[in-house]
Amino acid sequence: MSKPSSPMNIENIHQDFNNGVLTVESLAEGVISHYEKNSHLNCFIHFDKAAILRHANKLDIQLKEYSHAGKELPPLFGIPVAIKDNLHVQSEPTTCGSHILKDFTAPFDATVVKNLKLAGALICGKTNMDEFAMGGSTENSLAGPAKNPHNTEYVAGGSSGGSAICVSSQITPVAIGTDTGGSIRQPASYTGCIGFKPSYGSVSRFGLVAFGSSLDQAGPFAGNVADLRRVFSVISKKENPCKDMTHQFDFEDLLHAQAGLKSNKITSFEGVKVAIPSNFKSEAIDKDIRENLAEVARFLESQGARVESISIPILDYALAAYYIIATAEASSNLSRYDGIRFGYRKDDDSGGLLQSYFTTRSAGFGEEVIRRILLGTFVLSSGYYDAYYNRAMLIRKEMEREFAKIYAEYPIILTPTTPGVAFKLQECIDDPLKMYLNDICTIFVNLIGCCGVSIPTGRDSVHNLPIGIQFCSKRFWDPMLLDFCQLFEKTYAKAGLIQVGAGQE
Amino acid sequence: MSFELVVGMEVHAQLKTGSKLFCACGTAFASSPNIETCPVCLGYPGVLPVLNRRAVELLCKTALALNCQINKTSVFARKNYFYPDLPKGYQISQYELPLAENGWLYVESGPGKSKKIRIRRIHLEEDTGKLLHESGSGSLLDLNRAGIPLMEIVTEPDIHSSDEAYSYISQLRSIFRYLDVSDGNMEEGNMRCEPNISINKKAEKTLGTKVELKNLNSFRSVVRGIEYEYKRQSNALCNGEELYQETRGWDEKKQKSFVMRRKEDAHDYRYFPEPDLPPLVLSENFVAEQAKSLPELPACRAERFKNDFGLSSYDAGELTRDREIADYFEEVIVFAQKKQKNCKLAANWILNVLLGSVKEAKISLTNYHIRPADLRELLTYLEEGKISSKIAKDIYEKMHKKKQKAGDVIKAEGIIQVSDTSQLLDLVEEVLCNHPGELQKFFSGKERVIAFFVGQVMKATKGKANPGVVNKLLRAAIEKRRPS
Numbered sequence: 001m002s003k004p005s006s007p008m009n010i011e012n013i014h015q016d017f018n019n020g021v022l023t024v025e026s027l028a029e030g031v032i033s034h035y036e037k038n039s040h041l042n043c044f045i046h047f048d049k050a051a052i053l054r055h056a057n058k059l060d061i062q063l064k065e066y067s068h069a070g071k072e073l074p075p076l077f078g079i080p081v082a083i084k085d086n087l088h089v090q091s092e093p094t095t096c097g098s099h100i101l102k103d104f105t106a107p108f109d110a111t112v113v114k115n116l117k118l119a120g121a122l123i124c125g126k127t128n129m130d131e132f133a134m135g136g137s138t139e140n141s142l143a144g145p146a147k148n149p150h151n152t153e154y155v156a157g158g159s160s161g162g163s164a165i166c167v168s169s170q171i172t173p174v175a176i177g178t179d180t181g182g183s184i185r186q187p188a189s190y191t192g193c194i195g196f197k198p199s200y201g202s203v204s205r206f207g208l209v210a211f212g213s214s215l216d217q218a219g220p221f222a223g224n225v226a227d228l229r230r231v232f233s234v235i236s237k238k239e240n241p242c243k244d245m246t247h248q249f250d251f252e253d254l255l256h257a258q259a260g261l262k263s264n265k266i267t268s269f270e271g272v273k274v275a276i277p278s279n280f281k282s283e284a285i286d287k288d289i290r291e292n293l294a295e296v297a298r299f300l301e302s303q304g305a306r307v308e309s310i311s312i313p314i315l316d317y318a319l320a321a322y323y324i325i326a327t328a329e330a331s332s333n334l335s336r337y338d339g340i341r342f343g344y345r346k347d348d349d350s351g352g353l354l355q356s357y358f359t360t361r362s363a364g365f366g367e368e369v370i371r372r373i374l375l376g377t378f379v380l381s382s383g384y385y386d387a388y389y390n391r392a393m394l395i396r397k398e399m400e401r402e403f404a405k406i407y408a409e410y411p412i413i414l415t416p417t418t419p420g421v422a423f424k425l426q427e428c429i430d431d432p433l434k435m436y437l438n439d440i441c442t443i444f445v446n447l448i449g450c451c452g453v454s455i456p457t458g459r460d461s462v463h464n465l466p467i468g469i470q471f472c473s474k475r476f477w478d479p480m481l482l483d484f485c486q487l488f489e490k491t492y493a494k495a496g497l498i499q500v501g502a503g504q505e
Numbered sequence: 506m507s508f509e510l511v512v513g514m515e516v517h518a519q520l521k522t523g524s525k526l527f528c529a530c531g532t533a534f535a536s537s538p539n540i541e542t543c544p545v546c547l548g549y550p551g552v553l554p555v556l557n558r559r560a561v562e563l564l565c566k567t568a569l570a571l572n573c574q575i576n577k578t579s580v581f582a583r584k585n586y587f588y589p590d591l592p593k594g595y596q597i598s599q600y601e602l603p604l605a606e607n608g609w610l611y612v613e614s615g616p617g618k619s620k621k622i623r624i625r626r627i628h629l630e631e632d633t634g635k636l637l638h639e640s641g642s643g644s645l646l647d648l649n650r651a652g653i654p655l656m657e658i659v660t661e662p663d664i665h666s667s668d669e670a671y672s673y674i675s676q677l678r679s680i681f682r683y684l685d686v687s688d689g690n691m692e693e694g695n696m697r698c699e700p701n702i703s704i705n706k707k708a709e710k711t712l713g714t715k716v717e718l719k720n721l722n723s724f725r726s727v728v729r730g731i732e733y734e735y736k737r738q739s740n741a742l743c744n745g746e747e748l749y750q751e752t753r754g755w756d757e758k759k760q761k762s763f764v765m766r767r768k769e770d771a772h773d774y775r776y777f778p779e780p781d782l783p784p785l786v787l788s789e790n791f792v793a794e795q796a797k798s799l800p801e802l803p804a805c806r807a808e809r810f811k812n813d814f815g816l817s818s819y820d821a822g823e824l825t826r827d828r829e830i831a832d833y834f835e836e837v838i839v840f841a842q843k844k845q846k847n848c849k850l851a852a853n854w855i856l857n858v859l860l861g862s863v864k865e866a867k868i869s870l871t872n873y874h875i876r877p878a879d880l881r882e883l884l885t886y887l888e889e890g891k892i893s894s895k896i897a898k899d900i901y902e903k904m905h906k907k908k909q910k911a912g913d914v915i916k917a918e919g920i921i922q923v924s925d926t927s928q929l930l931d932l933v934e935e936v937l938c939n940h941p942g943e944l945q946k947f948f949s950g951k952e953r954v955i956a957f958f959v960g961q962v963m964k965a966t967k968g969k970a971n972p973g974v975v976n977k978l979l980r981a982a983i984e985k986r987r988p989s
Contacts, residue, residue, distance in 0.1 A: 244555075335585065381775055
């Protein structure tokens with residue numbers, strides 16, 4: 001039993017299973033050996049070889065039954081999926097990259113994970129991330145920094161850096177990350193794979209450790225759009241009874257809703273209107289990336305799409321609004337980490353209750369997390385709430401209205417995913433604002449709850465590092481967006497997974 | 506100097522749902538600490554709240570009974586502060602847009618006077634856990650209570666006496682029990698009252714510095730606490746001392762209040778809308794269903810008792826305080842055909858005899874063995890003059906202690922009251938003949954001697970004589986003997 005056919009994708013793996021030329025065990029062994037060869041990339045916080053192999057063996061027994069009965073395999077049967085360490089996998093550690101949860105064991109499966117297991121997936125480890133999903137480089141982690149597979153002196157991006165690495169270096173064909181301000185799309189762009197942030201409310205957040213409750217969504221990384229789509233349809237399934245009141249639709253619902261729409265099925269680019277916010281054509285974006293974007297725009301036009309540049313003034317406020325809202329929600333969401341019911345506690349009862357809180361939380365949280373908690377507390381505090389939080393919420397409402405008008409005319413918005421390619425390790429670590437500025441292209445998507453995909457479209461000329469562009473669509477138009485991306489991937493030569501250079505398996 | 510007392514009342518009542526407000530854990534009394542818990546109410550990482558529909562129904566019903574306007578859209582909010590009994594570090598409550606607003610309740614504000622107390626708002630929130638402070642060895646945390654649904658009812662500062670406060674909370678409790686939305690029991694902790702107390706010089710427009718009083722565990726403490734605060738604040742102002750806006754605790758043992766928290770140390774709750782819960786939108790239908798399911802409320806029922814049954818305000822109020830008692834009463838008088846004196850009789854017996862024995866038996870009225878039909882049987886004998894009220898009381902004792910039926914006791918002991926005048930006339934004559942001295946006393950003005958004669962006749966009949974008839978016969982016989 002050997003390696004799966006290349007490129008490693010779900011269709012090929014299932015074909016190999018069905019043809020009897022591959023077992024889950026050998027696939028798992030491949031994952032393990034590939035990871036071990038690339039362990040210096042530091043993409044996992046938790047990776048239990050024995051448990052993975054045990055599970056693989058169980059799946060092989062099922063595989064025999066399926067082939068014997070001639071039954072179709074469940075959609076993700078035997079597919080290795082790496083899970084970001086802020087999503088619960090029952091009985092395994094969930095650290096969120098933080099010391100304060102270093103010994104925490106997940107009490108239940110996140111709905112996303114439950115859905116993956118029901119579809120037959122092989123869960124492979126918990127991936128490295130920025131602490132509590134706060135960061136853009138996967139450097140703020142109790143497990144140490146993760147590294148970009150294309151050049152290990154550079155960051156893999158964040159906060160879902162570990163998951164991006166898994167797919168980018170083909171350790172696993174798919175992985176799950178979470179995206180609050182760009183944390184799936186940005187690392188996808190930096191590492192040269194495809195990342196998707198689904199519409200807010202299309203994937204349950206139950207079991208996703210909250211950072212920014214109104215912004216967080218879990219989503220897939222993959223090497224191709226078909227796999228992305230398949231994983232999304234599995235993870236978005238609704239749970240009964242309901243465990244997340246903000247989970248409004250699943251993939252089936254969305255498909256059903258869009259079945260009646262005339263303009264939803266994208267089989268060609270002819271007549272499709274695409275908007276590029278002029279904000280992202282400025283010098284704030286690297287020259288190579290601007291050119292890459294222009295090339296994509298030209299390609300689309302050549303295929304009959306109508307690509308137009310539009311001015312969206314309110315986008316200038318997106319970053320500020322985001323950092324107010326996200327940190328406000330985070331300051332509240334992270335209050336539960338006090339060492340009293342679970343998690344790290346710095347045993348020092350001598351100073352009383354208040355001192356105990358101070359000591360435990362100061363020791364357990366990293367610098368960036370503390371920074372954001374303080375900022376979030378400030379913007380909600382008496383006397384400042386109106387000037388900051390309330391104003392940011394008003395901006396958000398205004399943005400929703402503005403984009404509703406835009407999406408009414410343009411089903412697709414095209415932007416670069418990031419203003420630059422991956423930066424060097426430690427480069428932004430002392431400059432949080434510099435780090436935050438990397439989010440300018442992705443952040444509006446979370447603020448208005450719409451969907452966005454980052455697809456690799458080439459490399460930059462200076463460092464030869466991957467470039468990604470972002471396609472977005474209206475909230476709950478995910479199936480249509482995925483259709484569009486699938487077509488783009490098929491027709492644009494440079495679109496698709498950027499294979500990591502020679503010398504790696 | 507005399508001051509006017511101004512009180513606004515905050516009441517928290519636990520709603521009688523089967524499960525907690527945001528998770529499926531049970532709400533019934535738990536035998537050990539921390540067994541009715543789950544990751545959601547423990548505030549573990551990765552959990553989310555799911556709203557309990559029944560809690561919304563119960564609150565809606567209560568709000569309608571209190572004449573509130575229901576906000577078809579209401580919003581949940583996070584109230585942020587750190588304390589071990591608050592697992593998430595925030596309480597999910599409602600802030601700017603509560604479920605209900607602008608209601609009212611009439612309370613007694615003096616004999617025969619009633620006053621409207623305006624209800625500012627009613628909202629839903631989750632309860633905290635319980636902390637037990639052990640001296641020396643630290644504090645113990647029990648989270649069984651964390652997440653239980655609470656209804657918070659806040660009034661305008663319309664209450665101006667401790668009696669009005671008592672009337673308010675007591676009526677509220679009645680309503681809770683009528684609607685079966687809460688047990689309303691302060692001692693058990695499922696109803697908590699926190700008065701906000703300030704004083705004004707009479708006719709002053711602006712409100713004085715207010716003090717919030719906590720830790721009151723009975724209706725009586727509420728009254729005493731308010732009276733204490735009035736005195737304390739009045740004395741302070743008379744002595745030229747400053748009053749501080751603060752939260753004070755009530756010390757039941759010392760019957761005093763003490764400072765818990767000053768305004769400067771007050772929490773900044775940093776309220777913001779709860780992102781994990783969409784706004785709660787109630788349909789017309791939903792509200793209409795809750796309205797339909799409302800029973801006749803205490804105030805209305807009391808009015809009906811006054812008008813239809815001729816009861817006094819006091820009796821009507823006492824009988825309608827608890828729905829159980831009112832139901833019991835109406836069953837007892839069902840054959841009274843609105844004969845007001847029979848209704849009055851039934852009211853007296855229930856209020857002055859039955860309820861006392863129910864309390865003594867430490868049982869609920871619903872489980873008490875003397876059912877309305879049994880009491881009716883007894884009262885029928887009384888109404889028809891077949892027994893005296895003293896005998897009736899004796900029979901009742903037997904019904905209560907020995908679980909006998911009235912009819913059986915009467916038959917067994919042959920104690921039908923003697924009202925037969927011919928029988929009694931002989932006795933009357935006999936008694937008067939035997940006591941010439943007393944008769945003389947009567948004629949010389951001591952009218953009270955007649956009681957002695959009645960007693961003698963009663964003794965001769967072993968208490969079976971109808972005292973009313975005896976009295977009439979005696980007077981007639983005495984008059985016949987009056988010296989001209």
